[in-house]
Amino acid sequence: MAGAEFFGAEERKEVNEVLDTGILFRYGFDEARKGMFKAKELEAEAAKFTGAKYAHAVSSGSTAVTASLVAAGIGLGDEVIVTPFTYVATVESVLLVGALPVFAEIDETLCLSAEGIKAVLTPKTKGIALVHMCGAAADMDAIMPIVEENNLILVEDAGQALGAFHKGTSVGLFGKTGCFSFDFFKITTAGEGGVCITNDEAAYNHMAEYSDHGHTHLGTNRGMEDHHIIGTNFRLSETNAAIGKVQMQRIETIRNNNKKHKAILKDALAQIEGITFRHMPDPEGDSATFLNFFMPTTKLSQKLMAQFAEDGLAGFNYWYTNMYHFINQWNHIKDLKSPNKLGIHHFGAPQDYNKLELPKSNEVVGRLISLGVKANWPADELEAFKNQMVASIKKVLA
Numbered sequence: 448m449a450g451a452e453f454f455g456a457e458e459r460k461e462v463n464e465v466l467d468t469g470i471l472f473r474y475g476f477d478e479a480r481k482g483m484f485k486a487k488e489l490e491a492e493a494a495k496f497t498g499a500k501y502a503h504a505v506s507s508g509s510t511a512v513t514a515s516l517v518a519a520g521i522g523l524g525d526e527v528i529v530t531p532f533t534y535v536a537t538v539e540s541v542l543l544v545g546a547l548p549v550f551a552e553i554d555e556t557l558c559l560s561a562e563g564i565k566a567v568l569t570p571k572t573k574g575i576a577l578v579h580m581c582g583a584a585a586d587m588d589a590i591m592p593i594v595e596e597n598n599l600i601l602v603e604d605a606g607q608a609l610g611a612f613h614k615g616t617s618v619g620l621f622g623k624t625g626c627f628s629f630d631f632f633k634i635t636t637a638g639e640g641g642v643c644i645t646n647d648e649a650a651y652n653h654m655a656e657y658s659d660h661g662h663t664h665l666g667t668n669r670g671m672e673d674h675h676i677i678g679t680n681f682r683l684s685e686t687n688a689a690i691g692k693v694q695m696q697r698i699e700t701i702r703n704n705n706k707k708h709k710a711i712l713k714d715a716l717a718q719i720e721g722i723t724f725r726h727m728p729d730p731e732g733d734s735a736t737f738l739n740f741f742m743p744t745t746k747l748s749q750k751l752m753a754q755f756a757e758d759g760l761a762g763f764n765y766w767y768t769n770m771y772h773f774i775n776q777w778n779h780i781k782d783l784k785s786p787n788k789l790g791i792h793h794f795g796a797p798q799d800y801n802k803l804e805l806p807k808s809n810e811v812v813g814r815l816i817s818l819g820v821k822a823n824w825p826a827d828e829l830e831a832f833k834n835q836m837v838a839s840i841k842k843v844l845a
């Protein structure tokens with residue numbers, strides 16, 4: 448869980464500062480707030496850490512995906528290539544902006560593969576909602592030429608990859624817009640929250656204005672006098688922002704700890720015949736929030752999950768034991784269930800989602816085991832986890 452393991456005096460102090468002024472709103476009240484703009488400070492931390500020119504904080508990772516799509520110009524009737532392996536929020540946001548998801552195959556990077564993207568690319572393809580799954584970047588060297596050659600709009604949902612880089616560039620900066628989540632389970636948390644990043648000034652203005660009813664946001668000044676665009680309220684509260692700001696200041700420590708702990712577990716796993724690992728195009732850039740490995744077959748991964756449960760170990764397989772991250776669990780999306788009419792009901796789905804064939808993704812996700820790496824892991828507990836993990840796997844592979 449990373450960030451949630453680290454609540455301390457600093458978080459309490461920042462939250463109390465907000466409560467002491469009573470100004471829980473991120474804009475205005477300049478005198479009463481005594482110079483404190485926690486959301487703005489969180490944005491500055493996020494921009495500094497990622498190297499983005501602009502960052503805009505919002506109320507969740509999900510609203511961050513939506514705002515990123517809108518600001519990048521994805522909308523009604525646009526066909527957008529998506530992954531079948533992500534937190535379901537990515538696909539929800541594509542649908543909510545009126546666009547039409549086109550599912551493509553992933554590979555052992557756990558992200559959309561260049562081959563998968565090429566296989567579904569048509570003249571109607573408007574963009575890609577690329578997800579950097581499980582804390583590390585997709586294969587950007589292979590994907591970016593496709594984006595450029597086909598003039599696609601790339602939006603990066605890095606909801607679970609803050610702290611991940613590809614050859615020195617933060618995820619979220621390859622596309623027109625990108626975003627992160629600060630929900631309770633992410634590498635840094637604000638309780639709820641998210642942030643969009645971009646190097647494009649127009650896209651920044653749009654994400655900021657869209658998230659605040661279209662009020663003008665030129666630079667960082669909010670003007671009430673005019674509405675540039677139609678928008679909504681995705682604002683982050685100052686109390687959440689106060690926590691998120693401190694957590695952003697902890698991210699280097701969290702990532703370094705993650706890396707140390709993950710290496711210990713991975714070294715132990717590497718000794719076991721039959722175990723292979725998630726392919727990482729840039730292992731250095733890993734945020735190390737997850738240790739992902741493959742069992743030789745889907746059957747054996749299922750058996751291992753049962754063994755883990757018996758041995759009291761936490762770990763999951765996105766095919767069997769986790770309800771939100773793989774398309775085999777998304778019947779509501781396949782059946783286009785919605786209380787209201789969406790773009791997809793009007794235009795029709797670009798694929799028959801109930802008849803989709805994704806053999807590679809099925810095989811990858813079926814064999815995949817994912818372990819959460821703790822950042823605040825006492826050495827003796829880590830050692831005990833490692834030993835039990837190795838023993839459980841050996842029992843299953845014996």
Ligand SMILES: *Cc1c(COP(=O)(O)O)cnc(C)c1O
Nearest residue numbers: 507508509534536606607628630
């Ligand atoms: C967590 C997550 C989201 C949604 O973030 P929330 O803050 O929970 O709304 C979106 N996309 C991905 C890839 C995520 O992991």
